[in-house]
Amino acid sequence: MSETVTKKLMLYFPKCECEKPIIYHLVKDHNLVVNVFRAKVTPEEEGFLVLDVTGTEEQIQSGIDFVKTFNVTVNFTGKGVARDEAKCTHCGYCVPYCPTGALNITDGQTRQVAYDESKCIECLACVRVCPFGACTSAF
Amino acid sequence: MKTYKQINERIESGKAVVLTADEIIDYVDKKGLAAAAKEVDVVTTATFGPMCSSGCFLNFGHSKPKIRMSEALIQDVLVYTGIAAVDVYLGATQLRHGDPANMYYPGEFRYGGGHVIEDLIAGKSLQLFALSYGTDCYPLREIRTYFTLHDLNQAIMVNPRNCYQNYNVAINNSDRTIYTYMGRLEPNRKNANYCSAGQLSPLLNDPYYETIGVGTCVWLAGAHGHVYSEGTQHAGQCKRTPGGVPTGGAGTLALTADMKQMKKEFVRGVSFPGYGVSLALGVGIPIPILNEEILKRTCVRDRDIVAPVIDYSSDYPQNTGKTVCQVNYEQLRSGEIEIDGKKVQVGSLSSYYKALEIANLLADEIRRGDFQLVKPIAALSKDEAMKPLVKRKQT
Numbered sequence: 001m002s003e004t005v006t007k008k009l010m011l012y013f014p015k016c017e018c019e020k021p022i023i024y025h026l027v028k029d030h031n032l033v034v035n036v037f038r039a040k041v042t043p044e045e046e047g048f049l050v051l052d053v054t055g056t057e058e059q060i061q062s063g064i065d066f067v068k069t070f071n072v073t074v075n076f077t078g079k080g081v082a083r084d085e086a087k088c089t090h091c092g093y094c095v096p097y098c099p100t101g102a103l104n105i106t107d108g109q110t111r112q113v114a115y116d117e118s119k120c121i122e123c124l125a126c127v128r129v130c131p132f133g134a135c136t137s138a139f
Numbered sequence: 140m141k142t143y144k145q146i147n148e149r150i151e152s153g154k155a156v157v158l159t160a161d162e163i164i165d166y167v168d169k170k171g172l173a174a175a176a177k178e179v180d181v182v183t184t185a186t187f188g189p190m191c192s193s194g195c196f197l198n199f200g201h202s203k204p205k206i207r208m209s210e211a212l213i214q215d216v217l218v219y220t221g222i223a224a225v226d227v228y229l230g231a232t233q234l235r236h237g238d239p240a241n242m243y244y245p246g247e248f249r250y251g252g253g254h255v256i257e258d259l260i261a262g263k264s265l266q267l268f269a270l271s272y273g274t275d276c277y278p279l280r281e282i283r284t285y286f287t288l289h290d291l292n293q294a295i296m297v298n299p300r301n302c303y304q305n306y307n308v309a310i311n312n313s314d315r316t317i318y319t320y321m322g323r324l325e326p327n328r329k330n331a332n333y334c335s336a337g338q339l340s341p342l343l344n345d346p347y348y349e350t351i352g353v354g355t356c357v358w359l360a361g362a363h364g365h366v367y368s369e370g371t372q373h374a375g376q377c378k379r380t381p382g383g384v385p386t387g388g389a390g391t392l393a394l395t396a397d398m399k400q401m402k403k404e405f406v407r408g409v410s411f412p413g414y415g416v417s418l419a420l421g422v423g424i425p426i427p428i429l430n431e432e433i434l435k436r437t438c439v440r441d442r443d444i445v446a447p448v449i450d451y452s453s454d455y456p457q458n459t460g461k462t463v464c465q466v467n468y469e470q471l472r473s474g475e476i477e478i479d480g481k482k483v484q485v486g487s488l489s490s491y492y493k494a495l496e497i498a499n500l501l502a503d504e505i506r507r508g509d510f511q512l513v514k515p516i517a518a519l520s521k522d523e524a525m526k527p528l529v530k531r532k533q534t
Contacts, residue, residue, distance in 0.1 A: 089187065089407060089419065090492035093322060095474065096330045096484035105474070111491040129323055131189070131409040131488070132419070133249075 002056040008118065009064075010080055010138070012073040013047030022067055023049075030063040031055055037122040038080055040139050048139040050080040050122050080122050080138050083115045087134035094135070097125040143514045146180045146427050150508055155180040157505045159498035160339045160426075160437055167438050172431050181505055181512065182437040184344045185358075185423040185497035186336040188489035189409050191320070192300035192371060193418045194230040195256060195398060198292040199267065201225060202284075207277035211269035212236060216255050220269075224277055228297075229255060231418035245318045245413025253418030254408030256296075259288050260360070261403045294398035296359065300370040302422055304342035304390040305446055308333045308466060308476075310483065313452035318413020322488060324451055330484045331448065331476060336494040337441045337468035341424040342390045344437045346383040348375065350426050352515025357394055358423035358501045360405035363510065364396020375521040383436065386445050386465065390519060394422065405497070421493055423501035427512050441468035448478065458527070 013022075018041050026032045033054040040048045053060055064074055083103075090113045094103045102119035103126055105111055126135035149155040156179050158166055163182050167175045197218075207224040211217075215236045218227040233252035240246050258265060264285045273280045288294055309321035310331045317324050322332045337343065345351045355366045370391025377389040405421030428434045447462040454461040466476045472491075476483050504510040 089490045091188070091419075091490040092487040093332065094486070096486040097323075108472070110495060111472070113492070128412065131322075131411055132407055133410065 002058065004054055004056055005060070006052050006054040007060055007076070008050070008052050008079060010075040011047075011049040011051070011067060012075065013049070014071055014073075015045045018045055018047040020070060022070060022072070023051075025066060026053065026063045030066060031059050032063050042139075048080065079117060079120065081120055081124065081127065082136050082138065083126070084134050084136070087132050088113060089132055089134075091131075094126045094130055097129050099123060099125065140430050141180070141428065143427060143429075143512055146429075147511050149180050150505055150511060153506070153508050155505055157181045157183060157425075157502040159495070159502055160184045160344050161495060161498065163434075164338070164438050164440055167434065172435055176428060176431040176434045179428045179434065181502075182344065182426045182428060182434070183423060183498045183501045183505070184339055184341040184426060184437075185421070185494040185501065186302060186340045186489060187405065187419065187421040187493035187497060188334050188336070189320070189417045189419045190298065190301045191232050191417045193256075193296065193298040193420060194228055194252065195294055195296045197227050197229060197294050199225040199227075199286065200290075200292050202279060202282055204279045205277045206269060206271045206279035206282055207274055208269040209271045211267065213267055214250070214255050214258070214265050215268075216250075216252050231256060232415055234416060240415075241413060247412055248410045248414065248416050250410075251408070251416030253416050256398075256418055257403070257406050257408040259294065260398060260401050260406045262287055262289070288399060296362075296364070296394070296396050296398050296401070297367075298394045298420070300372060300391045301394045301420065302341050302370070302392045302424075303335070303388055304340070304346070305385050305387060305444065306333065306335045307387070307455070308446050308448045308471065308485075309451045309455070310448055310463065310478070311452045312450040312463075317452050318411070319451045319455075320411060320414050320417070321451060322411065322486065323413070328478055328481060328483050330486060331471075331478075332486050332488055333446060333468075333471050334488040335444075335446065335468070336489055336491055337444055337472070338439055339491065339494045339498055341422065341426075342392070343384060343439055343444055345426055345433070346379065346385065346436060346439075347521065348390060348519040349433055349436075350429065350515070351392070351424055352518045354513055354516035355424065356511065356513050357392075357396070358497065358504070358510070359394050359396035359401070360421050361402030361500075362396035362398070362400035364394055365513075366392050366515070367395045368393040369519045372525055373519065374523055374525040375519060376524040380443065380445065382439065382443055384439060384444050387447050388525075392519075405493070419490075421497045423497040425501060425505060425510065425512055441472060444468045446471070448476075
């Protein structure tokens with residue numbers, strides 16, 4: 001039995017693919033544990049979905065291969081929330097508003113604001129509060 | 140005892156010993172005050188944060204035919220034209236024309252004067268639209284054109300109030316979220332925001348204005364500028380700790396510098412939902428170590444600096460003068476303070492990270508011999524208090 005891992009994915013569903021129960025099949029046919037952070041269907045019927053999937057590497061790969069048959073774009077790196085390092089001034093204003101500690105100050109000496117993407121649950125608090133517009137949402 | 144002349148000679152020969160206000164604390168602890176005062180020539184201080192009383196004078200040069208601008212907008216942001224023909228003043232907190240402000244509360248305030256200043260320094264092409272009533276000497280009635288910083292004859296930042304010596308810590312005692320220039324404050328004291336570089340901040344390292352005065356050379360967003368006056372609301376007469384550090388706002392500086400020499404990383408437009416727009420600026424100020432007393436004051440630590448905690452839902456807007464309590468910057472920087480036994484999460488509007496970067500950049504410039512110190516031509520007042528605006532009947 002191989003080890004289980006958790007991967008954070010952002011799926012983009014082009015028009016027409018929104019009505020299919022893709023998540024249901026990920027759970028039932030590919031034995032994945034899913035944790036949906038954020039989902040949105042636009043008026044143009046495009047869909048965005050950010051979720052964690054937990055399973056073995058093989059199960060996750062077969063799940064991804066499955067969703068790709070629906071013309072769904074799977075994004076492993078650029079998540080629904082992006083932090084632009086060049087725009088961040090490291091003031092630390094965002095830190096208390098971030099409920100999971102994804103945005104935090106690890107070095108008390110320099111007070112640099114660090115972003116731990118794996119802790120981000122995409123609540124969008126940082127997008128609303130950052131005075132410099134450093135955090136943005138893809139959808 | 141050292142003189143400005145001796146320090147400048149050492150700077151010129153590349154031998155000056157320069158430390159940041161952050162480094163000097165441990166250095167003096169290790170070497171002792173007397174030895175360190177002999178060795179160290181300059182301590183650099185810095186701050187980076189929103190400074191609303193900022194703006195700039197721009198001169199566009201003359202069009203063919205000429206115009207005397209009577210109303211003008213840059214990127215749809217209104218500028219002041221009540222000066223000579225093609226001079227304007229652009230203020231940091233001016234909203235963009237047509238911004239609904241707080242009509243749909245809380246308003247977003249995405250773009251305004253501070254953002255125009257950021258875009259200008261970043262070298263972007265900006266739209267100028269100006270109107271005039273027309274005169275015999277300035278017949279043109281309307282102009283729409285595009286320009287960059289490079290096209291302007293002068294772009295001079297002139298900020299009536301920067302570098303507040305110390306500042307309030309804002310909390311919200313009410314039962315609804317409030318939106319202020321100190322950020323979003325959650326109900327029932329859920330969070331607190333402060334805005335100071337603490338032990339790195341210029342006027343906290345020179346609390347009696349012994350070296351920082353009118354004429355002092357400053358590093359303003361990368362450009363070499365100077366203090367042109369005391370800042371507006373400067374109030375040197377204030378409560379102080381035994382170490383001389385003001386326990387509230389106190390002193391301010393009016394700064395100016397050439398925008399064509401500025402670096403874009405240190406001039407940033409800011410948006411505060413529900414409040415408005417502003418400009419965050421980076422300022423560095425060198426303190427010449429003329430004697431032991433001056434050095435001693437630059438060794439101020441976060442734990443020695445206290446700030447007043449003020450309720451922005453009632454006491455601040457109603458101008459009651461009440462303070463909830465006092466906290467020091469070491470407590471604030473821990474990310475959590477305690478008020479009446481309740482833990483309150485703390486955020487900062489001022490960037491210590493950027494301030495540290497500026498203090499180091501300035502220290503490097505001085506070490507390289509590229510930044511000289513000058514003796515102030517006038518001292519900042521220590522005996523002025525802040526006056527309120529009184530509502531009076533016509534007499």
